[in-house]
Amino acid sequence: MKLKIGMTAFWLYCIMILAACSNGPDENPPEENQNPGDFYFGADLSSANQVLDHGGVYKDGGATLGPYKILNDHGANLARFRLWHNPAWTKEVYGVDGTQLTMI
Numbered sequence: 001m002k003l004k005i006g007m008t009a010f011w012l013y014c015i016m017i018l019a020a021c022s023n024g025p026d027e028n029p030p031e032e033n034q035n036p037g038d039f040y041f042g043a044d045l046s047s048a049n050q051v052l053d054h055g056g057v058y059k060d061g062g063a064t065l066g067p068y069k070i071l072n073d074h075g076a077n078l079a080r081f082r083l084w085h086n087p088a089w090t091k092e093v094y095g096v097d098g099t100q101l102t103m104i
Contacts, residue, residue, distance in 0.1 A: 042078030043071055050093065 048067045051058075058067045060074075071079070084090070 040078045041074075042076050042080065043067075044080045044082070045071075046080065046082035054093075 045067060048058075052067075057064050058070055059065070060070045065073075068079075
């Protein structure tokens with residue numbers, strides 16, 4: 001019984017794969033002159049501040065600039081910022097408090 005169910009599932013899977021393949025023309029061919037606004041260009045900036053905090057620099061054409069300025073100047077329209085909840089590594093990087101924030 002298990003073999004019959006397994007074989008049926010296998011053949012259904014094969015049929016689905018074959019049905020997804022097509023030799024026909026592409027229904028959505030790429031346009032020659034696509035609008036640049038239709039394209040997302042971005043970067044993962046999760047560690048940008050950490051790099052800056054430890055003396056790292058970002059350069060564009062030899063000039064030292066901020067990472068956000070560089071991406072903006074080159075048309076970036078998307079950024080990813082990862083947030084960590086209670087990360088253990090921050091104490092190794094920023095000391096006992098585990099934060100780059102200072103209280104006055």
